[in-house]
Amino acid sequence: MEDPGTTATILTAREAGLVACTGCGRLDHIGExxxxxxxxxxxxxxxxxxxxxxxxxxxxxxxxxxxxxYPMLETETLGRVSDSTIIGGVIELIHHGSWGVAAIVFVASVVIPIGKFLAIMFLAYSIKHPDRTSSLTRQHLYEAVEFIGRWSMIDVFVVAILSSLVHLGSVVNVNPGIAAVSFALSVAFTMLSAQSFDSRQIWDADRRVAA
Amino acid sequence: MPVAKAYTRAELDGLVACPACDALHRRVDVPVGSRSRCLRCHTVLTAPRNSAMTQIVMLAATGVVLMVAAMVFPFLSIDARGFSQNSSVLDAVMAFSDGIMLPLSIATVALIVFLPLLRLGAVIYALAPMAIGYAPAKGAARAFRLAQALKPWAMAEIFIIGVAVALVKIAGLATLTIGPAFWAFAALALVMALKDTLMCRLTVWKTLEQRRLS
Structure with missing residues (x-):
């Protein structure tokens, strides 16, 4: 296999006057x-x-x-209502001693979304302002963002299950909070953002710098 | 930019462009069981498998059966101080069904039930006629394109992790019983992941093209 650094010998479909279908890989002349x-x-x-x-x-x-x-969950225990936000839920899990699960929720609802915002910003910025990060690294970063982004939905599903399951008369009731809606929307919007990114531009920018 | 040359269809079909970085490659016959990668960005281009078509259709059909089972059987039930509560998968996803939360309910049903089913159906429609007979069904290309577009939005496997987290959260409050639907759903997530690893989209498209013409 060729070293990824030596990309100068590679011809792109665009340079050959062709356009490639991103869905099926088939080639046609530019203009189709x-x-x-x-x-x-x-x-x-x-x-x-x-x-x-x-x-x-x-x-x-x-x-x-x-x-x-805003609260993700509204828990009603023996008439007492307590709200918990995303971070609140994580802290509660830590108090219960469930470190592993707390880590899953924290990663899915805080680390992944914020990491994704930063990664997409960096990728979009680097198209217009080329920097030293290699195209290959940025391509891998993009693939990671696309692969991981959807996993943020975990917390929304947790809220859905808890609030359908935990309705035990006067003992304890769980209801969804408004933050569940905003969080689901935020995940969907960032997924659309990542999908809109045309990764071929990463490599075009590289080509312009080399030329 | 070099002067654009007019290529014949046969010449074009002898080439393949990397969907991620647009680098042109000559199409080569990749031996079954190995994979070809883009020289520049290392994206997997083709990874043909022996009798993959039949296996994908079988796995997709299994997925549909499991999804039906997951809908019909009891999912989870909890008990605490004399109160008990059963929940099916549909109850779980309809949790947001009052007022302003309704759109979220609809989206959840779509993400964990409707879109995975639609995607499985589209894969079966596109590939089953080719796996059983030879020629693809009418509209097979459209169906397979739909299946590709839906891929990020079908979240059955994420739902099952969500359930696991929810179970830990409840464990302190009440006694939990896991129903058959839970296991059906977990198996569904595995079956779908396996199907996606077997499926090589460029090979599927190539086969669709060859069999449509003959």
Whole structure:
């Protein structure tokens, strides 16, 4: 296998006057509107990609704020109501001694979303302002973001299960809080943001610097 | 930029571009069981498997059966101080069904039941006719494209981890009984993951193309 650093010898579809379908890999001449095999619309590069990335990401950031400020769960124990936010839930789990589960929730609802915001910002910024990070590293970062992002939904599902299951008359009741909605929206928006990113631009920028 | 040359269809079909970085490669026959990667960004291009088509269809069909089982059988029940509460998967996802929370309920049903089922159905529709007979069904390309687009949004496996976390949270409060639907759902998550590892999309598209023409 060739060393990934020596990319100068590689010809891209765009440089050959071709456009590749990202769905099925088939090639057509630049200018074809749709893929003749799978019917997807063809775009050599998605020119509006970065705008879409930033727009969805800002929407995701905005939704992430109330997701942390408002309660995820409202627990009613013997008539006493207590609210818990995302962080509150994690702290509660630590008090119960469930370190492992606390770690899962903390990673899924805090580390992954924030890491994802930073990673997408860095990737989008690096297209316009090339830096020393290699294209290969950035490609791997993008793949990680795309793969991991959906796992943030865990906490929303936890709220759904708890609030359907825990309805024990006057003893204890659990209801979903408004933050569950904002959090779910935030995850969906950042997933759309990551999907809008056209990873081929990472490699184009690299090519411009080398030239 | 070099002058664009007009390629024939056969020449174009002899090439493949990396979907992640757009690097052009010559299409080579990859031996069954091994995989080809992009020279530049190392994205896996093709990974053909022996009789993958039949196995994928079988796994997808298994997934549908498991999903039905997960809907029908009891999922979880809890007991505490004389009160007990049963929950099916549908109860779990309809937890948000009052007022402003309703859209979230609908989204949850979509993410853990409807979209995974739709995706399994699309895979079966696109591949089963080719696995059993030879020629693909009409609209197979559209169905497979749908299955590809739905991939990030079908979250059955994430739901099962969510259930595990919820169980730990409840464990202190009440006695829990795990029903057959829970295990059906867990098996479903495994079956879907296995199906996705077997499925090599460029090979599927190539097969679809060849069999559509003949």
């Amino acid at each position: 509107p749709t893929c003749s095999l799978c019917g997807a619309s063809l775009d050599s590069r998605d020119e509006q990609s970065l705008q879409k990335v930033w727009a969805w990401m800002i929407a995701g950031l905005i939704a992430y704020i109330p997701a942390n400020l």
